[in-house]
Amino acid sequence: MDELILSDKWMFLLLALAINLFASFTMFNMIGHPKLTGTFRNYWLFNGALVYGLGLWVSRFIIDLATDNMIIMDWTSVFKLVSSTVTAFFAFRFLRVDNCRPLRIIVSGLLMAAGTSALNYACLMGDQIQAYEFKPCFAIIAFIVSFAGAVGSFYLYERRRGSYLLIAGLALGLSGIVVQLLGIVAITITYDVVLTADRLNEYMGLLAVVLGVATSVIFAFSLIARFVDQRFRAMYERYRLLVENSIDMIAIIRDGRWEYVNRSGIAMFEASGEGDLINQSIYHFLQPKCHDKMRRMLQVTEGGVQSAPVELEWYSVKGRPFPTEVIQTWARLPGKPALQVIIRDISERKKNEELLINSEKLSVAGQLAAGIAHEIRNPLTSLKGFLQLIASGRQNNKNYFDIMKSELTRIESIVSELLMLSKPQIYELSYRDLRHVMRETVTLLEAQALLHSIELDIQYGEEALWVHGVENQLKQVFINVLKNAIEAMGDGGSIQIVCVREGGDVIVRIQDYGPGIPREQMAKIGQPFYTTKDKGTGLGLMVSYKIVDNHQGNVSVNSTLGSGTTFEISLPYNNPEESSNGGSSNKVTPIHRSKQEDDAK
Numbered sequence: 001m002d003e004l005i006l007s008d009k010w011m012f013l014l015l016a017l018a019i020n021l022f023a024s025f026t027m028f029n030m031i032g033h034p035k036l037t038g039t040f041r042n043y044w045l046f047n048g049a050l051v052y053g054l055g056l057w058v059s060r061f062i063i064d065l066a067t068d069n070m071i072i073m074d075w076t077s078v079f080k081l082v083s084s085t086v087t088a089f090f091a092f093r094f095l096r097v098d099n100c101r102p103l104r105i106i107v108s109g110l111l112m113a114a115g116t117s118a119l120n121y122a123c124l125m126g127d128q129i130q131a132y133e134f135k136p137c138f139a140i141i142a143f144i145v146s147f148a149g150a151v152g153s154f155y156l157y158e159r160r161r162g163s164y165l166l167i168a169g170l171a172l173g174l175s176g177i178v179v180q181l182l183g184i185v186a187i188t189i190t191y192d193v194v195l196t197a198d199r200l201n202e203y204m205g206l207l208a209v210v211l212g213v214a215t216s217v218i219f220a221f222s223l224i225a226r227f228v229d230q231r232f233r234a235m236y237e238r239y240r241l242l243v244e245n246s247i248d249m250i251a252i253i254r255d256g257r258w259e260y261v262n263r264s265g266i267a268m269f270e271a272s273g274e275g276d277l278i279n280q281s282i283y284h285f286l287q288p289k290c291h292d293k294m295r296r297m298l299q300v301t302e303g304g305v306q307s308a309p310v311e312l313e314w315y316s317v318k319g320r321p322f323p324t325e326v327i328q329t330w331a332r333l334p335g336k337p338a339l340q341v342i343i344r345d346i347s348e349r350k351k352n353e354e355l356l357i358n359s360e361k362l363s364v365a366g367q368l369a370a371g372i373a374h375e376i377r378n379p380l381t382s383l384k385g386f387l388q389l390i391a392s393g394r395q396n397n398k399n400y401f402d403i404m405k406s407e408l409t410r411i412e413s414i415v416s417e418l419l420m421l422s423k424p425q426i427y428e429l430s431y432r433d434l435r436h437v438m439r440e441t442v443t444l445l446e447a448q449a450l451l452h453s454i455e456l457d458i459q460y461g462e463e464a465l466w467v468h469g470v471e472n473q474l475k476q477v478f479i480n481v482l483k484n485a486i487e488a489m490g491d492g493g494s495i496q497i498v499c500v501r502e503g504g505d506v507i508v509r510i511q512d513y514g515p516g517i518p519r520e521q522m523a524k525i526g527q528p529f530y531t532t533k534d535k536g537t538g539l540g541l542m543v544s545y546k547i548v549d550n551h552q553g554n555v556s557v558n559s560t561l562g563s564g565t566t567f568e569i570s571l572p573y574n575n576p577e578e579s580s581n582g583g584s585s586n587k588v589t590p591i592h593r594s595k596q597e598d599d600a601k
Contacts, residue, residue, distance in 0.1 A: 012066035013177075016059035021173035022219075023055020028157055028169050031092050045092045053085030054217060055173075056119055060180050067184060072191065076126050080119045087115030095154060105154045112150035113143050116176065120183030131190040138186035142179045149175020249324075249343040252331075256298075257281055259338065268345055270316040277317075287313040287321065297328060298339060311346070322347050376414060379407035431576035432474070434465040434506050438499055441478040445486065453492030456482075460499050465506045468574035469551045477547050480540040481510050481567045488514035488565070505553075506573050511566040517559040525557055 249265035
């Protein structure tokens with residue numbers, strides 16, 4: 001080896017070193033490819049192992065050519081290439097395992113050292129060996145150097161940065177040349193054949209072809225790896241810009257800690273830099289009431305299930321609370337499974353929603369106040385005028401008193417209806433056959449229907465339709481709906497009334513054949529003081545809805561323009577015999593107000 005370094009053959013040593021370094025750099029670029037998943041992973045790992053094996057194999061031939069070692073071309077030459085390639089491939093595969101990092105680096109280093117040793121000492125298996133001298137101390141040193149070089153280069157490679165990757169290739173290439181030089185010193189072989197000039201020329205010609213092919217292969221793989229690496233670097237840069245410039249926070253969570261946070265996330269959490277968040281527990285910034293929700297979310301996403309957006313509340317680094325909407329996906333990044341999240345600050349949206357709700361409340365209150373003022377102002381104006389007439393001393397005051405009493409009754413009626421809507425009441429409930437209630441209601445309205453040339457067509461059925469409620473209130477509901485139907489049919493006609501039992505409900509259908517209700521007005525039915533009539537208060541249907549709701553029933557409306565409108569009132573069926581067997585009381589307070597509270601008021 002001294003002659004190689006001190007003589008003019010040192011150029012061969014530089015050539016071997018250059019090829020080995022070139023192969024090492026190319027190998028690290030190939031096994032560090034971003035698409036190392038599935039089938040592509042084995043493809044790139046095998047190509048990287050082949051490039052590295054070719055580099056070692058060619059550099060060993062060049063070193064043998066520069067020394068006095070006899071060059072023998074037999075099956076062991078192929079074995080050297082195959083052994084170094086296979087051991088490198090499995091070393092790279094083990095390096096990609098998700099287990100403990102120190103362990104996999106050590107095992108991968110041992111496999112690489114074993115492959116290099118096989119390359120150095122495979123010649124001992126040849127058939128033309130007469131004698132050999134083996135120096136174990138140099139062999140041990142060579143193995144240690146090979147192992148240390150591989151472990152050091154893999155450690156630097158794991159850091160995945162440009163300068164570290166360059167140093168990793170340099171460390172592996174240099175250690176490979178040093179190990180081969182130590183291997184030459186460790187073993188001296190005497191062959192039983194004589195290397196003639198003709199055979200030497202044949203070997204040299206074969207070696208030139210092999211060197212040319214191997215170098216071309218290494219160079220081609222290097223170009224491919226460089227081209228692909230540039231393409232993926234450009235793609236990575238585009239994706240990085242998309243992530244970094246996103247207005248939403250994009251982060252990666254692993255083992256309950258922040259592993260990556262983009263610029264928007266740093267600004268959202270009011271952090272001075274990445275150091276305030278990276279490797280910090282996510283629960284440190286999450287409000288305690290959301291901890292269980294986050295744990296459930298992590299359990300779902302680890303199962304590979306895409307979950308819906310979740311609202312979570314956080315604390316910033318400065319302690320400011322803020323609400324967010326979180327979209328999470330489960331991902332498998334190099335190493336361990338991770339949670340990829342997109343976090344959007346919804347503080348402004350929450351404020352706008354609250355302002356909208358308050359605005360709607362104020363709007364409803366304003367409409368209600370305007371309606372009350374309008375409905376009460378008219379009779380108050382009349383009362384004021386009559387009081388002025390009485391004060392003037394004119395005669396026939398009794399007629400004035402009757403009119404004033406009527407106006408006061410109207411005011412009292414409006415106030416009573418409003419009180420029933422706003423304040424809980426207590427009532428005597430009783431069992432009533434809804435057919436009798438409807439018959440009495442029809443009797444009250446028959447005269448008004450005849451004045452409008454309207455016929456009330458009633459179908460009661462033979463089965464008793466028992467309900468548990470307040471008879472006068474139920475009658476008021478039917479009166480309100482029937483009066484609206486009569487007034488809607490100005491040209492006369494027929495109103496269909498059907499009272500039937502369907503399952504556990506008693507159904508009352510009141511169908512008119514008037515002009516119908518437009519779609520845009522259907523949503524306003526039941527609102528306070530909304531009416532299409534000239535002299536209506538708009539409280540009738542609102543009170544009716546409230547009464548039916550207090551009786552655990554519901555009201556549905558179907559209308560078609562030009563065909564008419566159908567009101568369907570559904571109330572629970574209550575048989576008095578079944579209820580008495582169950583121990584039911586006739587006196588109930590469905591709105592949960594005590595008698596003492598009512599007396600106190």
